[in-house]
Amino acid sequence: MRKLLSAMIATGFAFAAQPALAEPIVVKFSHVVAENTPKGQGALLFQKAVAERLGGKVKVEVYPNSQLFGDAKEMEALLLGDVHIIAPSLSKFSKYTKKLQVFDLPFMFDDINAVDRFQTSKAGRDLLDSMKSKGLKGLGYWHNGMKQMSANKPLRKPEDAAGLKFRIQFSEVLQAQFEALKANPVPLAFAEVYQALQTGVVDGQENTWSNIYSKKFHEVQKYITESNHGALDYLLVTNAEFWDKLPADVRKELETILADVTAKVNTMAEELNQRDRQKIAESGKTEIIKLSKDDLAAWRKTMAPVWKKFESEIGADIIAAASAANS
Ligand code: LMR
Numbered sequence: 001m002r003k004l005l006s007a008m009i010a011t012g013f014a015f016a017a018q019p020a021l022a023e024p025i026v027v028k029f030s031h032v033v034a035e036n037t038p039k040g041q042g043a044l045l046f047q048k049a050v051a052e053r054l055g056g057k058v059k060v061e062v063y064p065n066s067q068l069f070g071d072a073k074e075m076e077a078l079l080l081g082d083v084h085i086i087a088p089s090l091s092k093f094s095k096y097t098k099k100l101q102v103f104d105l106p107f108m109f110d111d112i113n114a115v116d117r118f119q120t121s122k123a124g125r126d127l128l129d130s131m132k133s134k135g136l137k138g139l140g141y142w143h144n145g146m147k148q149m150s151a152n153k154p155l156r157k158p159e160d161a162a163g164l165k166f167r168i169q170f171s172e173v174l175q176a177q178f179e180a181l182k183a184n185p186v187p188l189a190f191a192e193v194y195q196a197l198q199t200g201v202v203d204g205q206e207n208t209w210s211n212i213y214s215k216k217f218h219e220v221q222k223y224i225t226e227s228n229h230g231a232l233d234y235l236l237v238t239n240a241e242f243w244d245k246l247p248a249d250v251r252k253e254l255e256t257i258l259a260d261v262t263a264k265v266n267t268m269a270e271e272l273n274q275r276d277r278q279k280i281a282e283s284g285k286t287e288i289i290k291l292s293k294d295d296l297a298a299w300r301k302t303m304a305p306v307w308k309k310f311e312s313e314i315g316a317d318i319i320a321a322a323s324a325a326n327s
Contacts, residue, residue: 024059025250029085030068030077032190034214038144038269039087039234040064042261049257057250071170071189078239079135087142087234091171097130098313102322104173105310106180106229106303112145112270114325115231123321128235137240139255140262143269144208146228150221150286151204156295158302164203167193174206176306177230190215197221208232210269213276218286225289229299236262 027050029043047060063069069077071092077083090103102108109115118124119141128138155161162182168174170187178185186202190211196202197220205217211232212218236258243251281288291299311319 022057024057025246027058027060027085027254028063028068028083029060029087030063030074030083031087032066032071032074033064033211035064036272037210037214038265038272039142040214041268041272042087042142042265045264046257046261049261050254053257054250054253058254066189066191070191078237081239081242084242085139085236085238087236089144089169090141090231090233090235091169091174093131093235094170094172096134096136097127098310099127099130099315099318100235101171101173101310102127102314102318103231103233104171104177105307105314105319105322106177107300108307108319108322109146109231110326111228112143112231115143115233116266118322118325119233121321121325123318124325127318131237132240135240137238137243139236139238139258142234142236142262142265144210144232144234145269145273147206147208147230147232148212148224149204149206149227149229150212150217150224152222153203154223154287154289155204155225155227156289156291158299161204165201167196167202167205173306173310174230176309177303180303180306193217194220206230209273209277209280213280218280218283221286223287223289224280225291227291227296227299229303 029046031039031043033039035041035044043062043064047062050058050060069083071088074083074086074088075092078086090100093100109118124141128140131138149155151161151164153160158181161178163184165184165186166178167188168178168185175185175187188196188202193205194215194217197205197217204221206229207217212224218224246254280286307319
């Protein structure tokens with residue numbers, strides 16, 4: 001008998017008979033920004049809440065700073081199942097839907113509160129499902145904030161931008177926006193922006209205070225115009241097949257956690273951006289230019305034709321719904 005037992009142990013039989021401990025489901029969350037930004041903080045809050053509420057069942061791995069996948073690859077990686085949640089800016093989905101381009105229209109929203117009102121309206125929520133047929137499921141909107149324009153020369157009037165090269169995200173609307181200024185748009189991945197500014201590959205860029213500060217763009221740009229001319233927000237997105245195959249109780253809990261985290265991110269985003277605006281102002285490395293009412297109106301007027309250009313692609317009804325969020 002003893003012989004039999006030791007033979008069983010030696011062959012691993014005794015262990016195999018034990019019920020196997022289930023491995024946790026791994027959820028990889030990849031993004032391109034720094035951790036001390038609204039999206040970076042949101043990803044960490046999500047990781048923490050999942051560890052607390054679904055510990056043992058689900059493990060979230062967060063990969064910031066384009067560490068795992070940069071802009072060019074993250075959507076493909078999501079569709080291939082190499083990553084499970086990403087949160088690209090709303091400017092980066094035009095290959096999959098034209099409707100989200102509404103967020104890129106210059107001066108579409110007066111401020112981030114208007115963006116929020118639109119996103120939480122029926123028209124805004126419907127857009128979460130606009131890429132269903134492509135296998136992408138929108139899980140929610142996360143705020144970053146309003147964009148500011150920077151360059152190595154002061155940009156006070158729209159004419160000041162003419163002839164300059166501006167880095168843009170991969171978006172035809174943003175391309176048209178800079179063309180309306182008679183400037184030259186250069187699409188580049190986020191990870192390449194600092195170096196492009198530093199080496200003069202581009203003369204300027206547009207981004208939020210938190211992205212400018214965390215990636216030190218202000219150290220290689222002499223002027224930042226506080227233009228608030230557009231929104232930079234995110235769509236939290238997953239692979240629909242992966243999501244639908246999760247055990248129902250896990251999926252439900254993840255959705256509850258995401259709703260909590262989304263509310264937190266969207267409450268703190270503006271504060272983080274204002275904190276970083278302050279840090280940039282105190283750094284003394286760049287000058288923040290405020291626009292007069294007349295100058296602001298001139299920027300608005302110069303960029304206005306972009307709306308008409310994209311109206312049929314986006315849908316006049318969606319643009320009207322977004323506009324209504326300003327009141
Ligand atoms: C950018 O490319 O400038 C932004 O979309 C980066 C980000 O994710 O905030």
